[in-house]
Amino acid sequence: MSPHRAPAVPRARERLSPALLAELYELEEDGYRVALREARRIRCGPPATALRAVVAHAGEALEEIPALARARDVRLGGASALALDTLRRARDALLGRIVDHEHAYRRALTTLRRGVDLVRLTRAAAFDEGDDPLAAWCRRWLGGRERLVVQAADELEWFARHPFFARLPATPVPSTS
Helix, strand or coil, X not given: CCCCCCCCCCCHHXXXXXXXXXXXXXXXXXXXXXXXXXXXXXXXXXHHHHHHHHHHHHHHHHHHHHHHHHHCCCCCCCHHHHHHHHHHHHHHHHHHCCCEHHHHHHHHHHHXXXXXXXXXXXXXXXXXXXXXXXXXXXXXXXXXXHHHHHHHHHCHHHHHHCHHHHHCECXXXXXXX
C-alpha cells in the first residue's frame, strides 16, 4: 500500500467498535455498581457526593447504550458477560470485607478510569470506521465523565484529612443489583 493512499474502509467483520460497545456496556454496569456501592459505604461527604454524580451519569449511559447497540446489530450480554459479572461480584464480595474505605475508593476510581479509556478507544474506532453517531455519543460521554472522574479523584485528598475514617474497614452494604 502506498504511504499516500488512504486506508480502505474496514469490512464489517474487521470493525472494532461493535465488540468495544458490548464491552463498554459491561464495564459501565460495573462502574455504576461499584460507584454506587462505595458511595453507600462512605455514606456522606465529598467522596460520596462525587461518586453519586458518576452513578447518575452511568445510569443515563446504561439507558442509551442498548439503543446504540441495536442500531449496530450488537448483542449485549450473553454467557461470557454473565460469567465475568459473576466473577466481579464474587471478587467484590470477598475484598469488600477486608478493604478499608480509602482503598475501596481507589479501586472504584480504577474501574471508572478503565471506562474512560474504553470510551476513548471506542470513539477512535467509531471515527475511523465512519460511525459518526457513535463517535459523537462517545465525545458527549467523555465530556461529562472525564470531568466527573477528575472530581472524584480530587476527593482522594479528603481521605488524607480524615485518616481514621480512611482506614476503617469499608462497611458492607446490601447488593446493588
